[in-house]
Amino acid sequence: MRLQKFMAQCGIASRRKSEEIIADKRVKVNGIIITELGHKIDPLHDIITVDNKRIKHREKKVYIIMNKPKGYVTTVSDEYNRKTVLDLIKNIKERVYPVGRLDYDTSGLLLLTNDGELAYRLIHPKYEVVKTYIATVKGKPIEEELERFRNGLEIDGHITSEAEIEVLSSINDKSVVKIQIHEGKNRQIRKMCDKIGHPVTSLKRIAIGDLELGTLKKGCWRFLNDKEIEYLKKI
Structure with missing residues (x-):
């Protein structure tokens, strides 16, 4: 979002007046003075100050769960013109953003919100929010491979944190496993499964903490209820 638009939505001034405030070097983004009128910011994560006072969006907080x-x-947008998750959300006036990411070929529970503080707490590794997945993998992992997965694997020069993995069933040359991690690096589960020799053929997230996807149909979404929102804020 353009900086002057964000300022206007926060009630600082009109867009034109906001541009004047920017030009007067009164606005900082993440501690850096901005004078470029077309400067774009991330409303969820960037810290914007005017005269050294932080400004925040006035719009109503919205919390959405999607399958x-x-x-x-x-x-929010894609340079290759692929469909985005926002294409699935209709008839809400607030601008929401995905909390973390699910790969293009991964399905399941995704949260969207305009509450930047909550989004940060849910995705930052230091808060250790557990994400639960069901994966179908090739072959049948043996206990030694499962222990390697649990204890941490080197992925892209990084040792993954401890994780949980459990084989739920095995049929022919495929197995269904339940995986729990509290990190969210790019394609992490797929890379971890590759590392132990059992590539993922399908992957679905079914829970974030104790918040479960439940019976929500694929491609559908709903607003979280007060109890669910309170729970997420506590974790």
């Missing part, structure tokens, strides 16, 4: 289908990117 993301495969074939959608978890971004």
Whole structure:
């Protein structure tokens, strides 16, 4: 979003007057003075101050749970013109953003909100919010491979944190496993499964903490209820 638009939505001034305030070097983004009128900011994560006082959006906080289908990117827009998860949300006036990401070919529970503080707490590794997935993998992992997965694997020069993995069933040359991690690096579960020799053929997130996807149909969404919102804020 353009900085002057954000300022106007926060009630600082009109867009034109906001541009004057920017030009007067009174606005900082993440501690840096901005004078470029077309400067774009991330309303969820950037810290914007006017005269050294932080400004925040006045719009109503919105919390959405979605059952993301495969074939959608978890971004606001896509340079390759692929469908985004926002294409699935209609008839809400507030601008919401995905909390973290699910890969293009991963389905399941996705949260969207305009509450930047909550989004940060849910995705930052230091808060250790557990995400639960069901994956179908090739072959049948043996206990030694499962222990390697649990204890941490080197992925892209990084040792993954401890994780949980449990084989739920095995049929022919495929197994269904339940995986729990509290990190969210790019395609992490797929890379971890590759590392132990059991590539993922399908992946679905079913829970964030104790918040479960439940019976929500693929491609559908709903607003979280007060109890669910309170729970997420506590974790």
